[in-house]
Amino acid sequence: xxxxxxxxxxxxxxxxxxxxxxxxxxxxxxxxxxxxxxxxxxxxxxxxxxxxxxxxxxxxxxxxxxxxxxxxxxxxxxxxxxxxxxxxxxxxxxxxxxxxxxxxxxxxxxxxxxxxxxxxxxxxxxxxxxxxxxxxxxxxxxxxxxxxxxxxxxxxxxxxxxxxxxxxxxxxxxxxxxxxxxxxxxxxxxxxxxxxxxxxxxxxxxxxxxxxxxxxxxxxxxxxxxxxxxxxxxxxxxxxxxxxxxxxxxxxxxxxxxxxxxxxxxxxxxxxxxxxxxxxxxxxxxxxxxxxxxxxxxxxxxxx
Ligand SMILES: NC(=O)c1ccc[n+]([C@@H]2O[C@H](COP(=O)([O-])OP(=O)(O)OC[C@H]3O[C@@H](n4cnc5c(N)ncnc54)[C@H](OP(=O)(O)O)[C@@H]3O)[C@@H](O)[C@H]2O)c1
Numbered sequence: 230x231x232x233x234x235x236x237x238x239x240x241x242x243x244x245x246x247x248x249x250x251x252x253x254x255x256x257x258x259x260x261x262x263x264x265x266x267x268x269x270x271x272x273x274x275x276x277x278x279x280x281x282x283x284x285x286x287x288x289x290x291x292x293x294x295x296x297x298x299x300x301x302x303x304x305x306x307x308x309x310x311x312x313x314x315x316x317x318x319x320x321x322x323x324x325x326x327x328x329x330x331x332x333x334x335x336x337x338x339x340x341x342x343x344x345x346x347x348x349x350x351x352x353x354x355x356x357x358x359x360x361x362x363x364x365x366x367x368x369x370x371x372x373x374x375x376x377x378x379x380x381x382x383x384x385x386x387x388x389x390x391x392x393x394x395x396x397x398x399x400x401x402x403x404x405x406x407x408x409x410x411x412x413x414x415x416x417x418x419x420x421x422x423x424x425x426x427x428x429x430x431x432x433x434x435x436x437x438x439x440x441x442x443x444x445x446x447x448x449x450x451x452x453x454x455x456x457x458x459x460x461x462x463x464x465x466x467x468x469x470x471x472x473x474x475x476x477x478x479x480x481x482x483x484x485x486x487x488x489x490x491x492x493x494x495x496x497x498x499x500x501x502x503x504x505x506x507x508x509x510x511x512x513x514x515x516x517x518x519x520x521x522x523x524x525x526x527x528x529x530x531x532x533x
Contacts, residue, residue, distance in 0.1 A: 230294060231248060231294065234296065234318070235299035243409045248420070257275050280298075286318075290329040295332060315353045315357050322334070326364075331366070334364060336357060337412075340373060341372075358434070371419070371437060375407070377408045384452045388452070393461070395464070397491025398445075398464065400446035401446060403500055404500070405499060436506060437505075438500075440517055
């Protein structure tokens with residue numbers, strides 16, 4: 230039995246589908262049962278609980294051989310933000326896994342996780358990685374680039390609600406996007422019995438990206454074109470974004486975080502020089518934006 234914490238999310242949904250397709254028994258931890266309604270039919274067991282609640286986590290881990298942590302508090306503000314969820318929640322999962330005798334821990338981190346990152350989430354991810362590394366469990370850390378599905382959905386929602394797309398910054402920086410489908414395929418391989426004990430996956434931190442670097446302006450243009458929407462793409466200028474990231478921190482921390490992320494996506498190297506996951510695991514799918522647009526269902530994940 231594998232526990233997928235965050236099994237209702239964009240990546241988690243693909244992980245649950247990939248694992249159950251291999252007849253692996255899966256348990257999903259979610260804060261609200263209805264968030265897992267789209268997983269009916271996969272055969273996954275659904276347990277309700279919050280990763281911030283040690284008792285709920287202990288119950289969820291009983292009888293498991295592995296745990297995959299795909300939770301995040303990125304868009305939340307504390308006490309539901311990165312510190313509480315990505316750090317506190319993962320600490321609870323680690324503690325409970327050790328107590329339950331769970332063998333393997335797979336942590337979904339993020340490309341760019343570093344102790345000195347300007348982005349809070351990346352610093353917190355790095356700290357969570359350190360906790361997993363010191364846990365005594367058999368661990369694998371995966372650091373994906375940015376998910377195509379997340380951005381297709383974000384831009385599509387913007388278009389649906391505002392009738393236009395507004396990008397944070399110039400939108401001209403090349404960014405490596407990976408499909409959550411590909412990352413889920415990697416999780417499936419890493420947890421598969423024949424691989425779980427393999428040296429290249431234990432005590433390994435693997436970076437995974439996709440086959441394409443795209444600018445946000447490219448991506449937005451292609452999302453608009455697919456939906457038959459013309460119209461200009463608007464931009465929040467970088468100086469305004471920088472001011473938002475600082476000035477809004479005390480009053481609107483969520484918007485300040487998004488503005489800071491926008492600055493980083495627009496001005497720092499967002500490509501992936503070495504895809505260590507694809508080097509270690511041959512044969513992973515390499516899903517492109519065109520692939521996702523051709524199979525519309527894949528871009529329209531859970532909506533509850
Ligand atoms: N999106 C990206 O571009 C990207 C890029 C690199 C890495 N990542 C990492 O990949 C992982 C998955 O990201 P995602 O974008 O697929 O996430 P997502 O769609 O935003 O879903 C977040 C998941 O976290 C769960 N969650 C949040 N707070 C929780 C809590 N207090 N207790 C229990 N569950 C909680 C949610 O479950 P319920 O709402 O059902 O409770 C949901 O399943 C995360 O670790 C993220 O940091 C994401």
